[in-house]
Amino acid sequence: MTKSPLFTPVLIGGSIIILISFAIRASFGVFQIPIADEFGWLRAEFSLAIAIQNLAWGIGQPIFGAIAERFGDRRAIILGALTYAVGLVLSSMAVTPGQHQLLEILVGFGIAGTGFGVILAVVGRAASDEHRSVALGIATAAGSAGQIVSAPLAETLLGLFPWQTVFLIFAGMVLASLFALPLLRAPEAASKAELEESMGDILGKAFRDPSFTLIFVGFFSCGYQLAFITAHFPAFVTELCGPIDPTGILAGLGVTTTSGLGALAIALIGVANIVGTITAGWLGNRFPRKYLLTLIYLGRTLAAGIFILLPITPATVIVFSIVMGALWLATVPLTSGLVAHIYGLRYMGTLYGIVFFSHQLGGFLGVWLGGWMYDLYGDYTAVWWIGVAVGALSAIVHLPIRETPLHDRKRVAVST
Numbered sequence: 001m002t003k004s005p006l007f008t009p010v011l012i013g014g015s016i017i018i019l020i021s022f023a024i025r026a027s028f029g030v031f032q033i034p035i036a037d038e039f040g041w042l043r044a045e046f047s048l049a050i051a052i053q054n055l056a057w058g059i060g061q062p063i064f065g066a067i068a069e070r071f072g073d074r075r076a077i078i079l080g081a082l083t084y085a086v087g088l089v090l091s092s093m094a095v096t097p098g099q100h101q102l103l104e105i106l107v108g109f110g111i112a113g114t115g116f117g118v119i120l121a122v123v124g125r126a127a128s129d130e131h132r133s134v135a136l137g138i139a140t141a142a143g144s145a146g147q148i149v150s151a152p153l154a155e156t157l158l159g160l161f162p163w164q165t166v167f168l169i170f171a172g173m174v175l176a177s178l179f180a181l182p183l184l185r186a187p188e189a190a191s192k193a194e195l196e197e198s199m200g201d202i203l204g205k206a207f208r209d210p211s212f213t214l215i216f217v218g219f220f221s222c223g224y225q226l227a228f229i230t231a232h233f234p235a236f237v238t239e240l241c242g243p244i245d246p247t248g249i250l251a252g253l254g255v256t257t258t259s260g261l262g263a264l265a266i267a268l269i270g271v272a273n274i275v276g277t278i279t280a281g282w283l284g285n286r287f288p289r290k291y292l293l294t295l296i297y298l299g300r301t302l303a304a305g306i307f308i309l310l311p312i313t314p315a316t317v318i319v320f321s322i323v324m325g326a327l328w329l330a331t332v333p334l335t336s337g338l339v340a341h342i343y344g345l346r347y348m349g350t351l352y353g354i355v356f357f358s359h360q361l362g363g364f365l366g367v368w369l370g371g372w373m374y375d376l377y378g379d380y381t382a383v384w385w386i387g388v389a390v391g392a393l394s395a396i397v398h399l400p401i402r403e404t405p406l407h408d409r410k411r412v413a414v415s416t
Contacts, residue, residue, distance in 0.1 A: 010126035011135050013183025014119040015142035017077065020177040021084070021114040023146030024170045026270070027154035028053070029231045030263060033238070034163050035100075045097035047371020049104045050231045051364045054223070056108025058360020061117040062353030064109075069199070069349055073122045074181050080113010081178050085171040092167035114177065116140065117356055120336045121349030122184055130285070132340070136333035137281015144277060144329055147270030151234065151263035202347050206354075211401045215338060216358045218293065218397045221390035222331045223362030225300060228387055229269070229324070232370040234262030236380050242313045250314055261314055265321040272325025280330035281337075289334045289341070290401040296334075297398070300327050301391035308384050342405055362390070 028050050035046050068076035087106030094100045112118075120136055127135035157166040206212040238259045244250050255264055283292055307320040339355060340348045366387065373383045 004128040004131065006127075006131045006134060006138075008126055008135075009183040010185065011123055011138060013180040014123045015139050015145075016180040016183075017114055017177045018116070018119050018139060019142040019146040020173055021111060021146070022143035023150040023153070024084075024088075024173060025111050025115075025150075026143075026147040026230055026266065027150040027170075029234045029266065030151050030154040030158070031163055031166075032231065032235050033259075034158060038163075039095070039097075041097055042371075042375050044368070044371035044375045046100065047231060047374075048368050049097070049100040050227075051366075051368035051371075052101050053104035053108040053111070054227050054360045054363030054367055056105040057111045057115070058108075058223075058357040058363070060109035060112030061115070061356045061360070062350050064113045065117045065121060065347075065349030065351075065353035066199070067113075068118045068121065069347060073118060074184055076113055076118050077181060077184070078178060080110050080115075080118065081174050082110075084110020084114060084174045086110075088167045088171040088174070092164040092171075110174070112353075114174070116143070116332060116336070117349055117353040120332075120352065121345075124336065124340050124348055125345050133284035133333060133337050134278065134281045136337055137278045137284070140281070140329050140332040140336075141274045141277040144270040144273035144325075147273070148267045150270070151266035155260070155263045199347050199350060202343060202351070203354075205406055206343055206351055209342075209402075209406070211342065211403075212351075212355075214397050214401050215335065216355050218297070218394040219331070219335055219355055219359040220362040221297065221300075221387070221394040222335075223359035223364075224366035224390050225304070225362075225387045226328065226366075227360075227363030228366030228370050228383065230266070231367045232374075232380060233265060234259070237262035237265055237312075237317055240312045240379070241317055242311065244314050248314075261317060265317055268318065268321040269325035269328055272322045273328035273330070276326035276328065276330045277333060281333040284334050284337050288403055289338045290398045290403055293331060293334050293338075293398045294395050296327050296330050297391050297395035300324065301388055301395060303327070304384065304391065305388045308381065308388075338401070338403065342403065344405070344407070 032046055035041070064076050064080055067079065083106055087103055087110050091100060091103045091107065094103055120139055123135050123139045124132055154166065157169060241258045241261060244256060244258065244261060246256065250261065255261055280292065280296070303320060303323045307316060310316050335355065336348070336352050339352045343351050369383045369386065370380060374380055
């Protein structure tokens with residue numbers, strides 16, 4: 001029997017769209033200081049805009065998942081890209097905090113239509129059983145590949161153009177990603193039992209399953225930690241990191257300021273996460289996903305706790321970025337794979353979208369609390385320790401998850 005390929009047109013096309021979508025999304029932290037300085041806003045104002053973006057992304061994810069399952073994946077992605085581009089164009093004209101915050105709803109919905117929920121469902125259906133977990137890991141890692149270039153690209157463009165022009169350039173990039181759309185032709189990879197079930201049936205079963213609730217709760221801290229670091233870490237490093245040695249390696253690479261180091265840190269997270277996410281996908285085919293998720297959240301908790309206790313120096317920033325990067329999006333192929341494994345592929349997009357809403361609730365709080373507590377206390381210490389606490393909670397709640405597929409549970413119950 002001919003072995004099915006890992007790299008399919010669907011995986012390649014989906015990875016391109018995610019790469020561009022996440023390259024832009026991950027760059028918003030770089031705009032934190034320039035926009036606040038231009039208008040004289042408090043740090044919490046633009047932080048709230050990014051927080052609303054994360055919340056809208058979470059609300060939009062199950063909606064776009066349902067649109068894809070009802071009207072087709074490609075139509076959902078086109079709608080998402082258009083929404084994303086319009087949100088960026090209108091944001092470039094915003095001059096008040098309220099305008100930015102309102103328009104980030106469009107940007108968040110656009111990310112939902114071009115991000116993990118829709119794309120991973122397409123990739124999951126197109127992949128064979130033996131390659132599904134790794135394929136999900138590769139598609140997720142594409143988001144990290146975008147993150148590698150996002151902050152340095154935004155920094156470079158901001159050195160050449162006003163931030164408003166950079167937003168317009170990003171809108172053009174989102175629309176350009178639609179050239180990969182013809183590659184996304186995925187089969188309906190669902191069992192006969194799944195095809196006979198309605199969306200209402202499977203949603204009802206998932207909502208009654210305690211394991212679905214645990215997955216939902218556990219994904220909260222992932223969103224909190226990632227969104228907080230993406231939005232605030234460049235500013236955190238700029239303001240708190242010790243000076244860069246003018247004769248050291250970083251200076252030799254052209255990184256001479258702490259703001260440049262902050263942008264580099266986001267890129268390093270992306271580099272490390274490519275390896276970490278693909279490795280997580282590979283391990284997900286060989287070990288129980290719930291235990292792998294527990295280990296990832298435990299590792300994040302320890303890394304964040306140790307980092308904040310040590311002096312903030314260029315060396316600790318680099319080490320933390322690499323360690324956190326290896327664990328960054330490693331949760332996504334495991335969580336999406338867990339949803340597909342337990343509840344099937346037919347409505348994976350909608351179910352993962354619901355779980356992802358918890359991720360974005362965490363993202364909303366991480367970004368907004370970061371800005372609010374910074375304005376209140378003058379630093380990020382309190383909100384950082386909240387992230388450590390919720391990470392520890394996620395490590396614990398994954399342990400009781402029942403990883404057996406729902407249909408197999410029925411058969412076991414009947415046979416006994």
